[in-house]
Amino acid sequence: MTFLGNQIAVAIGPVVLDDVERSIKKRCSEPAVISVRQPLCKSHFIRDFESRVAATIKKYKLISKKDRIVVACSGGKDSTAILYLLNKWFGNVTALAIDEGIPGYRNLTLEDLRNFCGRSDIPLKVLSYKKAFGFSLHEALRKVTVLPCNICGTLRRYLLNSGARGFTKIATGHNLDDEAQSIMMNFFKGNLGLAARLGPISGVVEDEKFVPRIKPLYFCYEKEVAAYAFLKKFGIRFNECPHASVSFRASVRDFLNGLEQEQPGTKQNIVSNFLRLLPKLKKRYAASASISHCSTCGEPASNGLCKACSYVNSLRESLQVKSFRKSF
Numbered sequence: 001m002t003f004l005g006n007q008i009a010v011a012i013g014p015v016v017l018d019d020v021e022r023s024i025k026k027r028c029s030e031p032a033v034i035s036v037r038q039p040l041c042k043s044h045f046i047r048d049f050e051s052r053v054a055a056t057i058k059k060y061k062l063i064s065k066k067d068r069i070v071v072a073c074s075g076g077k078d079s080t081a082i083l084y085l086l087n088k089w090f091g092n093v094t095a096l097a098i099d100e101g102i103p104g105y106r107n108l109t110l111e112d113l114r115n116f117c118g119r120s121d122i123p124l125k126v127l128s129y130k131k132a133f134g135f136s137l138h139e140a141l142r143k144v145t146v147l148p149c150n151i152c153g154t155l156r157r158y159l160l161n162s163g164a165r166g167f168t169k170i171a172t173g174h175n176l177d178d179e180a181q182s183i184m185m186n187f188f189k190g191n192l193g194l195a196a197r198l199g200p201i202s203g204v205v206e207d208e209k210f211v212p213r214i215k216p217l218y219f220c221y222e223k224e225v226a227a228y229a230f231l232k233k234f235g236i237r238f239n240e241c242p243h244a245s246v247s248f249r250a251s252v253r254d255f256l257n258g259l260e261q262e263q264p265g266t267k268q269n270i271v272s273n274f275l276r277l278l279p280k281l282k283k284r285y286a287a288s289a290s291i292s293h294c295s296t297c298g299e300p301a302s303n304g305l306c307k308a309c310s311y312v313n314s315l316r317e318s319l320q321v322k323s324f325r326k327s328f
């Protein structure tokens with residue numbers, strides 16, 4: 001039990017280790033391995049976790065029989081967990097990964113993902129910044145001073161959407177912690193229009209070039225996903241992107257983790273209350289959120305030029321990129 005706690009604590013902080021050490025027997029005679037909502041043994045935890053994900057898919061009608069699902073994968077715990085579950089329940093899923101070019105990190109998580117997909121017989125498609133845009137994130141950051149996640153998040157969403165063309169839904173590994181962070185980040189920045197795009201299924205307006213995103217792990221805490229991935233022995237690393245710590249998200253994450261420790265249930269309350277507001281937000285912002293198409297690449301854009309092309313244009317000179325190479 002301590003081993004499990006130590007492994008997961010590496011990824012998400014010491015709180016789980018405390019939970020594990022405090023764990024007691026309940027429900028059955030097996031020792032508890034995790035105590036987030038209640039102390040649970042391994043098999044009851046796995047059953048509880050999977051039934052919560054299945055209930056989310058059912059309640060929010062995230063997947064229908066006609067859907068062709070692609071899973072946005074990083075090789076980390078969250079996306080591997082949802083890749084495993086959707087493949088187990090629905091079959092015929094494809095993994096789509098983006099290689100941003102982050103030495104010492106993405107090459108390792110992609111190695112884990114290739115191994116996992118190979119063992120599970122899941123097709124894997126990998127797109128890279130280098131091939132698509134002409135530069136890796138590492139090269140871009142050596143030339144320009146910009147917060148890594150700002151540029152990376154934009155380019156990543158762009159490639160995921162264009163790489164998912166032909167599929168009807170993109171499943172992502174966003175968990176309850178991620179969603180609580182995104183809600184608060186948008187509130188703090190005064191971006192209610194962006195908050196309206198959140199929820200178990202993303203988007204405010206429909207566009208034939210925009211592939212809807214679904215979040216089946218929406219009601220699972222990050223520590224629960226970490227425990228699930230560990231107990232299921234997915235053979236992945238629990239490491240974090242070296243740039244994550246300098247992002248605004250990291251500040252909000254630390255803030256919410258502190259609040260959660262003082263007041264357990266904070267993240268859950270943020271998400272539940274947000275879901276009550278969401279229908280009104282979507283209605284309010286659907287009218288003003290129109291999607292046009294980028295004058296350069298033809299992908300969905302809210303203005304004449306999409307954000308990816310705008311970044312690429314501004315980087316082109318300093319990186320001596322000749323042209324925007326679309327290679328999906």
Ligand code: SF4
Binds near residue numbers: 150241242243
């Ligand atoms: Fe990109 Fe930031 Fe995510 Fe790292 S943490 S992969 S830089 S968006």
Ligand code: ZN
Binds near residue numbers: 295297298307309
């Ligand atoms: Zn564009």
